Amino acid sequence: xxxxxxxxxxxxxxxxxxxxxxxxxxxxxxxxxxxxxxxxxxxxxxxxxxxxxxxxxxxxxxxxxxxxxxxxxxxxxxxxxxxxxxxxxxxxxxxxxxxxxxxxxxxxxxxxxxxxxxxxxxxxxxxxxxxxxxxxxxxxxxxxxxxxxxxxxxxxxxxxxxxxxxxxxxxxxxxxxxxxxxxxxxxxxxxxxxxxxxxxxxxxxxxxxxxxxxxxxxxxxxxxxxxxxxxxxxxxxxxxxxxxxxxxxxxxxxxxxxxxxxxxxxxxxxxxxxxxxxxxxxxxxxxxxxxxxxxxxxxxxxxxxxxxxxxxxxxxxxxxx
Amino acid sequence: xxxxxxxxxxxxxxxxxxxxxxxxxxxxxxxxxxxxxxxxxxxxxxxxxxxxxxxxxxxxxxxxxxxxxxxxxxxxxxxxxxxxxxxxxxxxxxxxxxxxxxxxxxxxxxxxxxxxxxxxxxxxxxxxxxxxxxxxxxxxxxxxxxxxxxxxxxxxxxxxxxxxxxxxxxxxxxxxxxxxxxxxxxxxxxxxxxxxxxxxxxxxxxxxxxxxxxxxxxxxxxxxxxxxxxxxxxxxxxxxxxxxxxxxxxxxxxxxxxxxxxxxxxxxxxxxxxxxxxxxxxxxxxxxxxxxxxxxxxxxxxxxxxxxxxxxxxxxxxxxxxxxxxxxxxxxxxxxxxxxxxxxxxxxxxxxxxxxxxxxxxxxxxxxxxxxxxxx
Numbered sequence: 007x008x009x010x011x012x013x014x015x016x017x018x019x020x021x022x023x024x025x026x027x028x029x030x031x032x033x034x035x036x037x038x039x040x041x042x043x044x045x046x047x048x049x050x051x052x053x054x055x056x057x058x059x060x061x062x063x064x065x066x067x068x069x070x071x072x073x074x075x076x077x078x079x080x081x082x083x084x085x086x087x088x089x090x091x092x093x094x095x096x097x098x099x100x101x102x103x104x105x106x107x108x109x110x111x112x113x114x115x116x117x118x119x120x121x122x123x124x125x126x127x128x129x130x131x132x133x134x135x136x137x138x139x140x141x142x143x144x145x146x147x148x149x150x151x152x153x154x155x156x157x158x159x160x161x162x163x164x165x166x167x168x169x170x171x172x173x174x175x176x177x178x179x180x181x182x183x184x185x186x187x188x189x190x191x192x193x194x195x196x197x198x199x200x201x202x203x204x205x206x207x208x209x210x211x212x213x214x215x216x217x218x219x220x221x222x223x224x225x226x227x228x229x230x231x232x233x234x235x236x237x238x239x240x241x242x243x244x245x246x247x248x249x250x251x252x253x254x255x256x257x258x259x260x261x262x263x264x265x266x267x268x269x270x271x272x273x274x275x276x277x278x279x280x281x282x283x284x285x286x287x288x289x290x291x292x293x294x295x296x297x298x299x300x301x302x303x304x305x306x307x308x309x310x311x312x313x314x315x316x317x318x319x320x321x322x323x324x325x326x327x
Numbered sequence: 328x329x330x331x332x333x334x335x336x337x338x339x340x341x342x343x344x345x346x347x348x349x350x351x352x353x354x355x356x357x358x359x360x361x362x363x364x365x366x367x368x369x370x371x372x373x374x375x376x377x378x379x380x381x382x383x384x385x386x387x388x389x390x391x392x393x394x395x396x397x398x399x400x401x402x403x404x405x406x407x408x409x410x411x412x413x414x415x416x417x418x419x420x421x422x423x424x425x426x427x428x429x430x431x432x433x434x435x436x437x438x439x440x441x442x443x444x445x446x447x448x449x450x451x452x453x454x455x456x457x458x459x460x461x462x463x464x465x466x467x468x469x470x471x472x473x474x475x476x477x478x479x480x481x482x483x484x485x486x487x488x489x490x491x492x493x494x495x496x497x498x499x500x501x502x503x504x505x506x507x508x509x510x511x512x513x514x515x516x517x518x519x520x521x522x523x524x525x526x527x528x529x530x531x532x533x534x535x536x537x538x539x540x541x542x543x544x545x546x547x548x549x550x551x552x553x554x555x556x557x558x559x560x561x562x563x564x565x566x567x568x569x570x571x572x573x574x575x576x577x578x579x580x581x582x583x584x585x586x587x588x589x590x591x592x593x594x595x596x597x598x599x600x601x602x603x604x605x606x607x608x609x610x611x612x613x614x615x616x617x618x619x620x621x622x623x624x625x626x627x628x629x630x631x632x633x634x635x636x637x638x639x640x641x642x643x644x645x646x647x648x649x650x651x652x653x654x655x656x657x658x659x660x661x662x663x664x665x666x667x668x669x670x671x672x673x674x675x676x677x678x679x680x681x682x683x684x685x686x687x688x689x690x691x692x693x694x695x696x697x698x699x700x701x702x703x
Contacts, residue, residue: 044412044471044475084665087670088665088669088670089669091672092669092670092671092672092673093672094668094669094670094671094672095668095669096669097410097412097471098410098614098618098664098665098668098669099665099668099669099670101412101611101614101664101668102661102662102664102665102668102669103661103665104661105611105657105660105661105664106658106661106662106665108654108657108661109654109655109656109657109658109660109661110358110654110658110661112652112654112657113358113652113654113655113657113658114362116650116652116654117362117650117651117652118362120650243479246475246476246479249472249475250476253472290487290491292483292484292486292487293483293487295483296479296480296483296484299476299477299479299480299483300476300480302472302476303462303468303473303476303477303480306462306466306468306469306472306473307462307466307468308466308467308468309466
């Protein structure tokens with residue numbers, strides 16, 4: 007493999023990891039606060055539709071992003087109401103959200119745009135363009151570092167940088183702020199948090215809304231950054247890969263980034279490996295597609311390390327009277 | 328304020344689901360209204376599409392057949408306190424077992440192949456649920472996450488198997504060879520002309536048998552008691568000397584086997600071959616069916632009929648009212664899951680209070696209060 011091929015594969019890895027990373031960090035906030043979220047997929051899908059619909063109508067990418075995030079946060083609030091206030095089953099709430107998003111996006115898409123569920127192709131102003139980082143062109147002549155900077159690091163759209171910037175931010179919030187400490191505590195032992203006079207409900211809502219925000223960015227990435235318009239079920243199970251990545255990363259931000267990069271790399275590899283032999287053996291594409299799920303099952307089963315989630319995860323908190 | 332008393336049984340199994348269903352319909356109706364269509368016309372189109380003639384009813388029953396199986400799969404697991412979200416994957420991969428016996432046996436009469444296909448579908452579907460069960464029982468990984476992952480793994484395996492193994496040479500579409508016409512199971516329309524050439528077939532009878540079977544198993548056998556006890560209190564079953572891990576593994580296998588019957592309906596009964604994605608999310612509909620039906624076979628029968636009607640009616644909807652697509656039904660179904668499954672707390676306390684107002688105990692208490700007031 008030459009440098010150009012390696013760089014283009016890694017470049018694709020960054021792009022494919024971005025929505026996974028955003029969704030994975032989204033899930034991290036909610037699950038560290040003790041609210042299981044298998045509705046990441048649905049929130050992303052709803053956001054992707056909202057963003058594309060508004061960007062198509064207004065021609066403004068920022069309004070599109072705002073709409074995507076707003077849709078996702080609203081969806082998260084509904085899920086939060088079910089899981090926190092009404093003390094419902096968090097898993098079933100997630101299933102319902104996924105189904106609602108799948109049904110409503112297609113239904114409204116067909117009705118509003120009459121293109122079989124697709125939104126109209128976006129004009130250049132309606133989607134995030136690739137950014138060229140400073141000095142990228144000047145440095146591209148420098149051997150090795152030049153191409154890496156110019157081709158791999160520079161030249162992505164804004165949301166890619168936001169996703170990778172969200173990792174240190176999440177780390178800082180989680181481990182270096184009072185809010186982060188309380189967030190982690192409420193996922194492990196809500197009673198202790200309650201006893202300290204802090205509202206469990208409020209904290210969990212805050213976490214769930216942050217989840218909504220990040221899922222909104224992830225969804226917008228699909229329809230107004232990577233793609234230019236919404237297509238039926240365009241998130242295609244990425245929300246579940248993000249969930250797998252979250253478990254694989256044991257609910258920690260930096261491992262989450264590494265896992266998403268790994269899963270993104272597998273995805274990039276899978277596209278390049280279509281119908282090619284490696285040492286005379288043809289690896290089925292499906293095997294690579296299934297690998298993130300298989301790895302997660304194996305990890306959960308404790309065959310490689312052990313993944314133990316937040317202790318109070320999935321249990322609605324009821325104050326004793 | 329005294330503690331809320333549980334609802335009367337009829338309110339719990341009938342009133343509450345109906346309130347939630349009505350709410351789901353009202354909200355979907357508002358969505359239809361918001362986009363400038365008439366929700367009542369839509370409802371009329373759905374009902375007509377589902378029950379308008381023998382033809383429509385035939386298709387409704389065909390959909391219901393699948394939903395009975397997946398609903399039972401979710402319910403059986405739920406009685407043991409397990410949430411099997413992998414019905415889709417189990418139903419999908421079971422097709423492998425069904426087609427691998429159906430093709431070699433295609434020259435035998437269908438009534439020989441049918442029971443063998445049932446066993447094969449149950450075995451493969453059951454196996455696909457047994458692994459998550461085993462992983463939960465012995466390795467402590469959560470059955471929900473594992474079954475989600477297994478849905479995707481099943482999809483990858485099936486694409487590989489259909490494209491690389493089962494697809495006959497020279498066929499372009501990703502599907503297996505057809506079962507020989509001589510070995511195909513006739514549809515019910517052959518015997519009851521009223522159904523015409525719809526997809527409803529003998530698998531419907533199998534579904535009804537499964538309903539009875541699950542009823543007997545859950546409420547009238549020792550094992551049924553064991554699994555319900557596990558669902559209520561795993562610690563108690565442990566102290567009673569029951570092996571929880573054994574129960575979990577058996578229940579998950581049964582659940583997967585029931586989901587696997589979808590493959591029998593689709594492959595032996597309807598399509599006579601294995602196509603990609605034939606499950607069409609029936610596994611997820613099963614969650615709605617089980618929640619609506621309160622995990623009881625009678626409830627599941629009615630809920631499966633309801634969703635069968637919605638699916639068939641939804642298919643017809645787009646022809647009656649241009650612009651309204653069948654995804655409307657997915658929205659209704661999602662709302663039913665949301666309200667009955669996750670937002671149960673919305674109506675239950677209010678309803679409990681309403682019932683307590685009229686309960687004899689409450690009346691006596693109020694009278695006592697009045698007496699005390701007048702005496703002081």
